[in-house]
Amino acid sequence: MIAFNQVSKRYPGGYEALKHVSFELAKGEMAFLSGHSGAGKSTLLKLIAAIERPTSGSVLVNNQNVSVLKKGALPYLRRNLGLIFQDHKLLFDRTVFDNVLLPLQICGFDHRESGKRVRAALDKVGLLNREKSNPIALSGGEQQRLCIARAIVNRPSILLADEPTGNLDAEYAQEIMAIFNSFHQVGVTLLISTHDADMLRNSHVRVIALKHGEIQHPASHPEPVIPTGAGQT
Amino acid sequence: MMSAFNQHLGVMKTALRRMFTSPLAGFLNILVIGIALSLPAGMYVLLQNTQNLVAQLSGSPQISLFLTMETTADDIAQLRNQLALHKGIHDIEFISRTAALEQLGKNSGLDDVIAGLEDNPLPDAYVVSPTATDAKSLEELRNELQQLPGVELAQLDSAWAYKLEALLEFARIAVLVLASLLSLGLIAITFNTIRLQILTQRDEIQIARLIGATDAFIRRPFMYFGALQGLFGGITAWLIIALSLQLLRLPMATLSQLYSSTFTLQALSLSDSLSLLLFSVYLGWLGAWLSVARHLSQIEPR
Numbered sequence: 001m002i003a004f005n006q007v008s009k010r011y012p013g014g015y016e017a018l019k020h021v022s023f024e025l026a027k028g029e030m031a032f033l034s035g036h037s038g039a040g041k042s043t044l045l046k047l048i049a050a051i052e053r054p055t056s057g058s059v060l061v062n063n064q065n066v067s068v069l070k071k072g073a074l075p076y077l078r079r080n081l082g083l084i085f086q087d088h089k090l091l092f093d094r095t096v097f098d099n100v101l102l103p104l105q106i107c108g109f110d111h112r113e114s115g116k117r118v119r120a121a122l123d124k125v126g127l128l129n130r131e132k133s134n135p136i137a138l139s140g141g142e143q144q145r146l147c148i149a150r151a152i153v154n155r156p157s158i159l160l161a162d163e164p165t166g167n168l169d170a171e172y173a174q175e176i177m178a179i180f181n182s183f184h185q186v187g188v189t190l191l192i193s194t195h196d197a198d199m200l201r202n203s204h205v206r207v208i209a210l211k212h213g214e215i216q217h218p219a220s221h222p223e224p225v226i227p228t229g230a231g232q233t
Numbered sequence: 234m235m236s237a238f239n240q241h242l243g244v245m246k247t248a249l250r251r252m253f254t255s256p257l258a259g260f261l262n263i264l265v266i267g268i269a270l271s272l273p274a275g276m277y278v279l280l281q282n283t284q285n286l287v288a289q290l291s292g293s294p295q296i297s298l299f300l301t302m303e304t305t306a307d308d309i310a311q312l313r314n315q316l317a318l319h320k321g322i323h324d325i326e327f328i329s330r331t332a333a334l335e336q337l338g339k340n341s342g343l344d345d346v347i348a349g350l351e352d353n354p355l356p357d358a359y360v361v362s363p364t365a366t367d368a369k370s371l372e373e374l375r376n377e378l379q380q381l382p383g384v385e386l387a388q389l390d391s392a393w394a395y396k397l398e399a400l401l402e403f404a405r406i407a408v409l410v411l412a413s414l415l416s417l418g419l420i421a422i423t424f425n426t427i428r429l430q431i432l433t434q435r436d437e438i439q440i441a442r443l444i445g446a447t448d449a450f451i452r453r454p455f456m457y458f459g460a461l462q463g464l465f466g467g468i469t470a471w472l473i474i475a476l477s478l479q480l481l482r483l484p485m486a487t488l489s490q491l492y493s494s495t496f497t498l499q500a501l502s503l504s505d506s507l508s509l510l511l512f513s514v515y516l517g518w519l520g521a522w523l524s525v526a527r528h529l530s531q532i533e534p535r
Binding site: 103106 | 237239240243436437439440441442443444445446447448450534
């Protein structure tokens with residue numbers, strides 16, 4: 001599903017965020033991306049969504065090399081990804097409902113069908129009763145759940161979450177993790193970056209550990225067997 | 234199909250809402266565009282009207298041939314034959330000096346003065362109606378007739394009308410220059426409005442890009458905004474012109490009555506009105522397009 005092959009990323013100015021990173025994430029697999037801030041977690045996620053381009057190496061998503069995608073093809077890649085941000089990136093000039101509606105509008109969904117989908121997504125994150133509120137009125141945890149609702153509303157096969165529990169209390173973080181687990185169970189591929197040690201200890205999920213832009217071996221859990229390789233099509 | 238239509242309708246509503254989020258600013262923009270458009274368009278209407286007026290007043294052109302005092306009846310007859318054979322002339326009228334004097338007496342009310350004259354000071358004359366109507370061939374014909382034996386003076390009656398027409402041509406070019414300049418101004422206004430909008434919607438544009446919006450999707454509301462603003466500006470310009478003409482109509486009617494003319498002010502025709510609206514929509518659209526092309530690419534998600 002996602003494969004990094006010898007990926008390096010050097011930012012203008014010489015800072016090397018990632019160094020020769022290689023890993024694969026199978027379809028339906030869930031993994032944590034761990035490391036201190038500055039270890040390259042955000043950069044790695046941005047490379048998958050082609051928000052940044054690698055300096056060298058290749059990033060494959062669904063067997064498609066996204067590092068060489070044309071600008072015009074990026075929107076269609078991103079529609080297949082659900083992105084969850086630490087700072088939520090919500091729009092405060094519209095209701096909770098309209099925030100979740102945005103991805104469907106972008107894809108040109110039928111009006112009635114999209115209403116159903118928005119409510120289903122809000123229901124899944126427990127915000128159905130807040131659909132008419134402005135997101136500014138929501139708590140941090142609720143805003144994060146709203147961000148998740150927006151990421152899943154067009155049913156992407158891959159979810160990428162950048163520090164989704166970074167600013168949240170342990171209780172809220174638990175809720176968010178429960179939501180992610182439910183997606184994992186229905187076959188969504190998840191990659192979640194975190195520096196929350198508790199979260200890593202308490203789960204039995206594969207961890208990809210980054211340190212100074214390099215993958216740390218051995219990982220804290222044995223690597224699962226990967227059914228589909230990046231080279232196969 | 235229906236969904237695409239609804240989508241465009243939704244985008245249009247969004248554009249309208251944005252235009253009037255601060256109603257005063259929205260209306261002022263539209264007013265500025267309306268005034269800028271109404272200047273050249275209004276001058277065009279006035280030009281059109283002046284042209285009608287000139288055409289009405291000048292009528293069909295005539296050349297008066299005043300003969301020398303020494304001409305005999307033979308000369309006059311010979312000249313008639315010559316004129317009758319000329320290709321550029323379709324009608325000739327002879328006005329004898331005595332008839333001319335009577336006419337003068339009748340028209341001017343100077344009967345007494347004329348009765349007191351020892352001699353008739355007026356010459357015999359031919360009034361010639363040329364087939365050509367354009368200023369250049371008329372002038373050529375006049376020069377040619379001037380050379381005929383027995384002709385003292387050949388005078389083009391509606392020379393002033395042709396001079397005025399030449400002047401109108403000059404005015405037409407002036408209007409064209411003004412229209413081009415103000416069109417540029419209009420594009421600039423839209424360009425700037427859209428630039429400000431893009432800046433205030435920076436977050437939304439970035440987020441939309443992150444969740445898979447195409448450039449066309451992001452561009453669309455701005456293009457609609459520009460086109461709608463142009464449309465409203467065009468309507469404003471049309472109203473300004475219609476209102477001004479309405480104000481001018483009464484004094485114009487009095488004036489034309491004084492000159493015993495049937496001239497009335499013509500408003501913008503349907504096709505001219507449509508051209509005005511289409512042109513203003515186009516200018517708004519163009520301004521928005523330029524602005525979007527320039528500014529949207531600078532906003533990339535990070």
